[in-house]
Amino acid sequence: MxxxxxxxxxxxxxxxxxxxxxxxxxxxxxxLLAETPLDMSLTYTPDPNPLKLSPNTLEQxxxxxxxxxxxxxxxxxxxxxxxxxTDPWSVGFFGDIKTEQMLRVDELIVKFGLEExxxxxxxxxxxxxxxxWIGFPLYKLLDYLEPNSxxxxxxxTTRHDPSLFPDQSKGIFASIPHPYVEGLRMDEARNPLTFxxxxxxxxxxxxxxxxxxxxxxxxxxxxxxxxxxxxxxCVETEPLNTWQAIDAKEYGFYANVNxxxxxPRWTQSKERLLGKLTKQATLPFNGYEKEVASLxxxxxxxxxx
Amino acid sequence: MKALLVLLALLPxxxxxxxxxxxxxxxKMLYNTxxxxxxxxxxxxxxxSSCKRVCGQNFLRYRKTIGxxxxxxxxxxVSVFVALDSEFDFITIFEKSLKKPFIYIxxxxxxxxxxxxxxxxxxxxxxxxxxxxxxxxxxxxALLHSFWAQKVAGMFEYSVVAVGLVLLGERVWAWxxxxxx
Numbered sequence: 032m033x034x035x036x037x038x039x040x041x042x043x044x045x046x047x048x049x050x051x052x053x054x055x056x057x058x059x060x061x062x063l064l065a066e067t068p069l070d071m072s073l074t075y076t077p078d079p080n081p082l083k084l085s086p087n088t089l090e091q092x093x094x095x096x097x098x099x100x101x102x103x104x105x106x107x108x109x110x111x112x113x114x115x116x117t118d119p120w121s122v123g124f125f126g127d128i129k130t131e132q133m134l135r136v137d138e139l140i141v142k143f144g145l146e147e148x149x150x151x152x153x154x155x156x157x158x159x160x161x162x163x164w165i166g167f168p169l170y171k172l173l174d175y176l177e178p179n180s181x182x183x184x185x186x187x188t189t190r191h192d193p194s195l196f197p198d199q200s201k202g203i204f205a206s207i208p209h210p211y212v213e214g215l216r217m218d219e220a221r222n223p224l225t226f227x228x229x230x231x232x233x234x235x236x237x238x239x240x241x242x243x244x245x246x247x248x249x250x251x252x253x254x255x256x257x258x259x260x261x262x263x264x265c266v267e268t269e270p271l272n273t274w275q276a277i278d279a280k281e282y283g284f285y286a287n288v289n290x291x292x293x294x295p296r297w298t299q300s301k302e303r304l305l306g307k308l309t310k311q312a313t314l315p316f317n318g319y320e321k322e323v324a325s326l327x328x329x330x331x332x333x334x335x336x
Numbered sequence: 337m338k339a340l341l342v343l344l345a346l347l348p349x350x351x352x353x354x355x356x357x358x359x360x361x362x363x364k365m366l367y368n369t370x371x372x373x374x375x376x377x378x379x380x381x382x383x384x385s386s387c388k389r390v391c392g393q394n395f396l397r398y399r400k401t402i403g404x405x406x407x408x409x410x411x412x413x414v415s416v417f418v419a420l421d422s423e424f425d426f427i428t429i430f431e432k433s434l435k436k437p438f439i440y441i442x443x444x445x446x447x448x449x450x451x452x453x454x455x456x457x458x459x460x461x462x463x464x465x466x467x468x469x470x471x472x473x474x475x476x477x478a479l480l481h482s483f484w485a486q487k488v489a490g491m492f493e494y495s496v497v498a499v500g501l502v503l504l505g506e507r508v509w510a511w512x513x514x515x516x517x
Contacts, residue, residue, distance in 0.1 A: 296438045297433075308420065
């Protein structure tokens with residue numbers, strides 16, 4: 032059963048009313064529409080947390096990020112992103128799917144409902160955290176989009192808008208090529224763990240964490256979990272993800288968390304859980320081996336790293 | 337005056353100690369503080385002799401102090417690697433970490449600084465001071481190491497390279513003009 036949470040239902044009605052007004056064309060109303068404060072709190076099904084993970088604090092998760100569209104510094108994006116407008120925000124769905132279309136984040140929330148997923152998150156740099164994400168599994172979205180038989184991969188693209196992201200306006204001096212691109216094989220994308228997040232700790236995502244909508248792939252290094260999504264495309268060939276494009280020797284397409292395969296510059300066998308001065312062992316597939324190892328049966332994960 | 341210099345140079349360490357409790361990624365924070373401290377002081381240790389040639393001011397008496405402070409930071413940096421990051425797991429250090437160019441480049445730079453620190457006392461310095469030119473190699477390796485440590489080099493990495501080039505460039509210029517190095 033699909034029951035729209037009451038708060039969302041009300042918000043949507045408000046939005047639609049304003050939208051209808053805006054159509055009749057009054058700049059005052061479109062102004063009002065633009066200024067409507069986003070209801071930041073979310074209604075969702077809590078994660079029963081069978082693994083008994085203790086999430087990092089909101090303060091830690093929201094103040095230590097890699098978001099190169101703002102800065103290569105871990106804390107700078109927090110300040111640089113506070114004015115970022117993340118509503119309204121539409122995501123485009125294109126490629127080998129039944130109907131190419133664009134949908135607003137609010138529509139996606141209403142369509143697929145929200146649940147919580149408390150996941151480990153492991154960065155390729157050697158730090159990790161536990162995040163109580165809120166969102167919906169990607170397979171629900173894919174079921175809705177109905178990819179055809181040509182769709183072997185899903186390609187994700189971060190929004191390219193230099194007015195939102197300072198690094199994108201730096202041209203050749205940008206820290207990385209923009210827009211940021213990531214990809215998953217269709218079976219990886221359809222795995223029940225693969226998640227589209229719109230919030231955490233009961234609230235909408237903050238800009239520095241990839242607002243308003245991002246991908247979360249908990250068994251892969253964090254760079255696969257692309258932020259501030261603009262496009263989701265179902266495609267025939269393996270997308271060239273940004274970090275692989277920058278340095279294919281160091282970053283592959285799969286990026287599965289693997290303590291047995293070192294990054295060329297640092298070992299991956301242990302990790303620093305945010306807030307801790309001691310280290311902990313990194314688990315194969317970041318602790319989700321049972322759920323995902325079968326996806327890679329017969330593959331040499333040293334070669335396909 | 338020297339005491340003041342030492343106090344000033346050690347201030348970031350005091351700050352790091354104070355922030356340790358609330359740091360989100362404490363090991364990384366300590367790596368950064370000690371690494372940035374070591375490179376900055378290493379660059380500063382090249383300033384007195386440039387300064388003497390270029391503007392005639394003699395600060396050479398501070399050179400050894402700055403160099404030793406740089407070594408102290410580098411020593412702490414290595415300690416973070418051995419004690420906190422590797423948790424004294426010497427098997428992993430020797431079998432895995434030291435094989436990685438980014439780490440052995442840093443290790444070579446540290447060994448040079450260690451040699452210079454050990455031979456900085458009057459007696460040995462008189463004999464071995466000519467080898468202290470190895471500081472240029474240590475600097476070059478340290479800069480490479482700091483570049484390599486990042487996924488993408490940022491402002492700090494480019495800035496220290498720029499300052500390093502100016503200081504080394506001045507030495508080349510002085511050498512070509514037959515000024516004493």
